[in-house]
Amino acid sequence: MLAQHINVSDIIDESTARSYLHQTIMATFCRVLASSRLPPGVVMRLLASALGATYREVAAAHQDGGCPCGWCPLPVIDIETLCGCLVEAATIHRAGDLSGMVAAGRA
């Protein structure tokens, strides 16, 4: 099954944001893998490290009211949540377990 290509202008909710990020990260992963010829496990660790660095930089920009959006980072809780999301998304779900399946479209 081919996933539908999502453009940044198509992002209207959490589901489309998730799909856009997934396709963008997958494309980036594949480009780095092909260009670097590094093993997939090394590229995956670099990807996880880049996500952690992104969190650190965005959280730093939100310290002491640095951004008007109102988000107040809580590093211990946020990082624990990020780790949980990584485990959940990376876990292979049993056949018949629909909780990990991505919807193919919208009604």
Ligand SMILES: [Zn+2]
């Ligand atoms: Zn903000």
